[in-house]
Amino acid sequence: MIEPISTAPKIETAVLVALVTPKQSSQQAKEYLEELAFLAETSGVQTLKTFTQRLERPDIRSFVGKGKLEEVKAYVQEHEVDIVIFDDELTPSQVRNLEGELKCKILDRSLLILNIFSVRAKTAQAKAQVELAQYQFILPRLTRMWTHLTKQKGGVGMRGPGERELETDRRIVRDRIAFLREKLDKIERQSETQRKQRHKMVRVALVGYTNVGKSTLMQLLSKSDVFAENKLFATVDSTVRKVVLEGIPFLLTDTVGFIRKLPHTLVECFKSTLDEIREADILLHVVDISHGASHEQIEVVNSTLAEIGAGDKPMIMVYNKVDALPEEERQELLEAGVPEPSEQPIADRVFISALNRENIDSLRRKLSEQVEKRHFQIFPNYLKPQVYDGQWSYDGEEEE
Structure with a gap:
């Protein structure tokens, strides 16, 4: 007998990572992780475990220390975790290093919040605002993983002589940012007129x-x-x-x-x-x-x-x-x-x-x-x- 195939979307799993620093106590780190877990739940992601480490400052290469990174990696592989979410904003190089080490999706708090906003936005203005914020966040973090962006426009005339795919992606993102800013300026002028009528x-x-x-x-x-x-x-x-x-x-x-x-x-x-x-x-x-x-x-x-x-x-x-x-x-x-x-x-x-x-x-x-x-x-x-x-x-x- 053939078993029925479930069409329900797979619930992604995640582990959360935060640091205890001189500027952030262990109690604060705990509260922030609880809030981060709530953000993940709002995004439809199930939190399996949280990790904390005491450091003077985030590691410039991987945010956490080498030993803690190995601990996270072992847990991710054992439980086939889909996402690792960090409570602070990561640099582009940290994201690349973590993706190469952990072999899974890497998010930080900022990108998680942007993802929630993109789902929650309903009006044309809010959607444009969130999309603009996402592109501004993505632009300095572009790597070859973003080459799918070239599919948004036709291939004829898109790539100049010797232009690399990554440069094409950056150009597409900058063009989109310029378009969204112009669109929001028009909406803002309309909103300003409406607010003047309410004075x-x-x-x-x-x-x-x-x-x-x-x-x-x-x-x-x-x-x-x-x-x-x-x-x-x-x-x-x-x-x-x-x-x-x-x-x-x-x-x-x-x-x-x-x-x-x-x-x-x-x-x-x-x-x-x-x-x-x-x-x-x-x-x-x-x-x-x-x-x-x-x-x-x-x-x-x-x-x-x-x-x-x-x-x-x-x-x-x-x-x-x-x-x-x-x-x-x-x-x-x-x-x-x-x-x-x-x-x-x-x-x-x-x-x-x-x-x-x-x-x-x-x-x-x-x-x-x-x-x-x-x-x-x-x-x-x-x-x-x-x-x-x-x-x-x-x-x-x-x-x-």
Whole structure:
């Protein structure tokens, strides 16, 4: 009897590698590897084992030392591992050396994040941004393994006299980068026009580390069907919704989540998306309070905000996922509050559970206060509608 052939895609397996250095403690390395495993899971890759090594600095040739490399190699061969993922960015020469030694696919954190973004991007703008970041990342790392790129264009006239395949690949990538930049410039001009049309409304942006619950909160506040999932970078495209609280309308934007060691090519390519944060009047900084490294995540977000020029915006700290805390810790937190780890100006703070809709009314009140304050700075003569005995009335006198 012939056994049926499975058509299900094979789940790739991986091992993860990180270093303990004077700049990165063993506890931090452990937390980073847990996050890296979550990134791998988001990409559909199963993590089999993690490796760490204590070094003063990464080995210039192979990132890890010779003994640790042999240990990783033995495990990879024994378990037929598909991918080895490193927690830090690798140089082109390190990638080549590791591929030659381990005989499998080599990824670093930056390329893994770029791969996730490429899958998650839905709009034409986000797809172009991610593709541009990928090509910028690939260009200095081109080797003969990339010669398949020549298939993207016809062969006639493509190769000049004596031109090598690698040089052809580089030319194709540079041409593609130039094309994508031109395409993004056009999209950016359209986005800028759209943002100018919104300048008469208060703008609020949801910011925070990835997978802290921003999209779930967006669903609750805007009462709209925004995609949310318990995976890293579930949202790559920015989403804008009009919301009305206490009679005052404003625009609420859900933005891409931040993460440690975010590739600089992504920060550069997502300029127009980050403009939504830069041009916002108020920031809702969502924090996963149940995460053991929540303070460090706050610092990562604050440093990224400062990097893009949005570090001085009025901010409401929204501590989410309080339902995941032990009862004693939860009560203590609600009574004592959380000391902020930076000098970022805080307009207010609130503890919520977006999943269980806990304390959402308190968040709405605090947000409404900040929106109203900013709204009347823009429109000092605005007549705020009130409901009295079922009839609409207005504060103040109507202008002629």
